[in-house]
Amino acid sequence: MYDKLLDHIRQNVPGTGIEKQILKEYFTPTLFEKKEHFLKQGYICKFAGFVIEGCYRNYMLSTKGKEVNTGFGFENWWLGDVGSFVNQTPTLINTQFLEDTTLLTITAKNHLELLEKSQCFREYTNKLRSTATAASVSKLSGLSESASTRYKVLLEKYPKIQQRVSQKQIASFLQITPEALCRLRKSEIP
Amino acid sequence: MYDKLLDHIRQNVPGTGIEKQILKEYFTPTLFEKKEHFLKQGYICKFAGFVIEGCYRNYMLSTKGKEVNTGFGFENWWLGDVGSFVNQTPTLINTQFLEDTTLLTITAKNHLELLEKSQCFREYTNKLRSTATAASVSKLSGLSESASTRYKVLLEKYPKIQQRVSQKQIASFLQITPEALCRLRKSEIP
DNA sequence: TAAAATCGTTGACCTACATCAAGACTTTTA
């Protein structure tokens, strides 16, 4: 289990390393069931988590209280709200698991300590945070495209998403109804 | 002119100060004409600017090449792309002036130097950057609302925007056509 | 394992907004 995190660190920060023993000290294996929440709007993000196996969705609430998906995550992804985690302020993000999911979790305090302790982990964290920012930009630029275009882009980016995520959840991400997605698929893919 | 910047710093970082002489050393008054660009996609952001008088729009290009406004700025706002400015990487942002505009500009190099030199300016910059991030979140959460709702929210947030910005530009921000905005106004405001 | 809930699909109908066109006004340019 710790090997998966170790591999991910090595992939992102080649040439350096961190001992598995340290990861074992700082990270705790945690199991969540499908439909459980990792994070809810208004709460403070106490943990960050690395997905060993499973998947989740992030969503926001519209002013009318409707859930709007903002993204999905799978194996080897991190979850948690950096802003809330670092500043210990309430988050705006909701994170819910779409499958039974195994995580390695770390508390904010331990995360800070590990950043101090390990140059490698510091570089790894920096790298992830800068690419996360870039990702949110590409999300913005996806605006003003038709639902059909957004769907194609999504499938290009995550070809396997249809095997893991229900159409209802994908529709929410595309900001259309499940009925509209159903018709869109029928008309475009045959 | 420098007093406007000085006031803004004092408002955001009360209790401390910075000498006007230092601002004069580091910032250069610069005049842009209406329709000129401050920043174009693909270029590196060499300067940051503080608006003394005037206004501008930020926009992105959709995949079809259409300009989509992402925001407007007025007196006492900063312009420039932090990511591009700090890392000297190409920006994705376009900034164009909607009126003849007077700025105080500072180069990336001088900005760094001033950050080193002045504790007060460091706090000021930190504060602005953290609130800018919060603003971009609120932009995201405005999604999935109707054009009419987004328009109301915009007018609540910037009541005077109609006196400064054309309906064409506002329509682009709301992601509707100018015709649609015209009809929306007629049906809702009288 | 039976009952209840949820999901994907399809049909009928409706609405918000796009597109195209044209005229009155204002602003910019030569």
Add this chain to the structure above:
DNA sequence: TAAAAGTCTTGATGTAGGTCAACGATTTTA
């Protein structure tokens, strides 16, 4: 200051996607 360009408005018409309803298939719950 005359001509050109852009802005705002209004009308006619088209369309993507929403809403509501129904039904079989799958999944969840008791």
